[in-house]
Amino acid sequence: MDEYLIIMRLDLITKDRQPSPEQMQAYMKQYQEWVADIVAKNKFIGGKGLSTEGKVIKSGHVITDGPFAEIKESIAGYIMVHASSFDDAVSLANACPILNGPGNSVEVRKVVSVHNM
Amino acid sequence: MEDRELIPHLFRTEYRKIVSVLCRKFGLAEMEVAEDIASETFLTATQTWGVEGTPVNPTAWLYSVARNKASNLLRRHQLFEEKIRPQLENEVNATDELEIDLTEKHVDDSQLQMMFALCHPLVSQEAQVGLCLRILCGFGIEEIADAFLTSKETINKRLLRARDKLREENIKVVFPESQEIEHRLERVLTTIYLLFNEGYYSITKDQILRKDLCLEAIRLCTMLVENKLTDTPPVNALLSLMCFHASRFDARFSESGEVILYNQQDTSLWNADWIAKGGYFLHRAGRGGKISTYHLEAGIAYWNTQRDDTPEKWERILEFYDKLLDIKYTPVAALNRTYALSKAKGNDLAIPAAEKLNLTDNFFYFSLLGELYIERDAEMASRYFEQALSLAKTSTDKNSIQKRLNTLYN
Numbered sequence: 001m002d003e004y005l006i007i008m009r010l011d012l013i014t015k016d017r018q019p020s021p022e023q024m025q026a027y028m029k030q031y032q033e034w035v036a037d038i039v040a041k042n043k044f045i046g047g048k049g050l051s052t053e054g055k056v057i058k059s060g061h062v063i064t065d066g067p068f069a070e071i072k073e074s075i076a077g078y079i080m081v082h083a084s085s086f087d088d089a090v091s092l093a094n095a096c097p098i099l100n101g102p103g104n105s106v107e108v109r110k111v112v113s114v115h116n117m
Numbered sequence: 118m119e120d121r122e123l124i125p126h127l128f129r130t131e132y133r134k135i136v137s138v139l140c141r142k143f144g145l146a147e148m149e150v151a152e153d154i155a156s157e158t159f160l161t162a163t164q165t166w167g168v169e170g171t172p173v174n175p176t177a178w179l180y181s182v183a184r185n186k187a188s189n190l191l192r193r194h195q196l197f198e199e200k201i202r203p204q205l206e207n208e209v210n211a212t213d214e215l216e217i218d219l220t221e222k223h224v225d226d227s228q229l230q231m232m233f234a235l236c237h238p239l240v241s242q243e244a245q246v247g248l249c250l251r252i253l254c255g256f257g258i259e260e261i262a263d264a265f266l267t268s269k270e271t272i273n274k275r276l277l278r279a280r281d282k283l284r285e286e287n288i289k290v291v292f293p294e295s296q297e298i299e300h301r302l303e304r305v306l307t308t309i310y311l312l313f314n315e316g317y318y319s320i321t322k323d324q325i326l327r328k329d330l331c332l333e334a335i336r337l338c339t340m341l342v343e344n345k346l347t348d349t350p351p352v353n354a355l356l357s358l359m360c361f362h363a364s365r366f367d368a369r370f371s372e373s374g375e376v377i378l379y380n381q382q383d384t385s386l387w388n389a390d391w392i393a394k395g396g397y398f399l400h401r402a403g404r405g406g407k408i409s410t411y412h413l414e415a416g417i418a419y420w421n422t423q424r425d426d427t428p429e430k431w432e433r434i435l436e437f438y439d440k441l442l443d444i445k446y447t448p449v450a451a452l453n454r455t456y457a458l459s460k461a462k463g464n465d466l467a468i469p470a471a472e473k474l475n476l477t478d479n480f481f482y483f484s485l486l487g488e489l490y491i492e493r494d495a496e497m498a499s500r501y502f503e504q505a506l507s508l509a510k511t512s513t514d515k516n517s518i519q520k521r522l523n524t525l526y527n
Contacts, residue, residue: 008164020257021128024163028124031167049165051182052157053189077164097167 001082003045003111004089008096010076011103030097038081038092047079073105086110127175128159129329132255135183137227138219141290142187145234145283152252154190158183184217228253229344230290232337236305239286244279245304246311247272254312254333292346302347306355306411309334313359328366335359342398353402354411360395361418364388376517384424392422410444413437417453431461448476452485464489480508484518491525499525 019027038044052074057063076098083089089108098104132155139151158179172178235248247265250256262272293301316330338356341347368386371377399415417437420430438454451474459467468489476482483505490498502522509515 010164019160019163020259021125021159021255022257024128024159025122025124028163028167031164032170035168047168049161049163049168051161051186053186077168079168 001043001084003113004081004083004086004092005078005109005111006081006089006093006096007078007107007109008076008098009073009105009107010098011073011101027097030100034095034097035079037095038079041092043082043092045080045082047077049077050075073103080111123171123175124159124163127162127179129255129333131176131179132156132159133228133231133253134219134224135180136252137231137290138217138224139183139187140231140234141227142217145280145288145290148252148280148283150190154183154186157186180219184219187217225340225344227290229340229347230292232305232340233293233301234283234288234290236301236308237283237286237288238301238304239288240279240282242304242307244275244282245308246315247275248279249308249312249337251276253337254330295346298346299349302341302349302352305341306338306351309337310355310411312337313362317362331359331363331366335363342401350402350405350407351409351411353398354409354415357395357398357402358411358415358418360391360398361415361422364391364395364422366391376513378517379421387422387424395419395422408440410441413441413444417441426460428461431457435461448474448479449481452476452479452481456485456488459489464493468493478508480505480510480514480518483508484521487521495525 035044035047053065054074055063055065081089081092083092086108089110093106093108096106099106135155135158136148136151139154140148143151161182162175162179166172166175232249232253235252236245240248247261250261251258258269258272258276262269265272292298313331313334316327316332316334335356338352338359341352342356364387365379365382367388368382368384369377377383395415395418399419402412402415414437417434420434420437423430435454435457438450438457441450442454452471455467455471455474458470468486471482471486471489474482483501487498487501487505490501499522502518502525506515506518506522509518
């Protein structure tokens, strides 16, 4: 099976979108269930959440604040999975709870590694 | 700790600690920055713990992330370059000052100082309770809006205005001067009491009791008692009164969420620990000789923890209410005083006193009259209860009244 990267993008800028503690708890639970599901299918490789601050280095070695200052869809985290096909990976990604929030999105990319046979 | 409540619980307890420490360091003018850092810390937690699971020590994890965010901010922000760095170079080793101190003593002190700052007399009382709920108790905007029966926009506006005021007036996160403390404490205590009442008598949800709000109020008051500067008699009296009320938390509601009136409560569910705590603080409140309204209310609350209808109980309660009304008239106190009068001296005296009150827009007024007339004239009593029913707003209140009516019809 091939490896896929599932990238989660969150609208971090619009202040209205700040969830309440109860909502955060619910999201956390949903994430955990989503991941557990993938683990149960024996397809989970790993994943991380990302901190909200960051930096962007542009050509010319210009370092700026970002990404949250610049684009609305900031990468909130990612997981890596095994999947039998792109469609399979997409179906795993489709269950991501981040999609419950308007303005959020999920990106699926296949990992092309020198180690893939 | 039930997993279901982990983040809301942590938000309640840690949000304010982080914000208080940061406000103390950056100043109240940067309160929004402090809040942003705290909020983002929680957002990061939600994502990371969602994907990786909950860390072994969630609080330490939160502090670590908050500390890093704040240090990053300090390092790159204009604020640091223009204002802090010049001062630092004169004072301490620069790297020390980049540390955010989240040790227990510093956190406790910062929160107390924050309490005084938020309850500054220049900020409107209305805004203060909201601000305390947000910053000191970690309540979400929606919850606060619910508590005040208003909208998120209104609350946001209120908080914005309050923050602007704090910034304009350049209010600092420090302890007031010792001669100022007593006066400044008055506002703080009013706010804490408002908070407690919001929880105890919440008219916004079907469940009257918002235990969290009450416990937060008690926690804030306890912080005041634990600090020598603020350990004064009125503070102890307020804490005592809240403890006495809290002792009946578990007895006030049935399994199905219905309100159980005082006389029908299962006294085995009255918490003896809370009553003991109330007694302890009431005793401490007695040092010093000056009586505040909180002392009087605590006295009444004490007697309410004694279920037996002894003459002494109601006579003392009546006395306390009379003194309270002397200091300040409120419809609630007047109604309660009348009830105490009926228990101490009988309906013949109480009924005319009640009728004189003429609080015809208040459903409690009609409930009281209903109660007083039950033995004398069931017909009148039921009419009064019907009137109360029509004025009552929440379903919890309506249900209570309906139950009284039903006992009459049987």
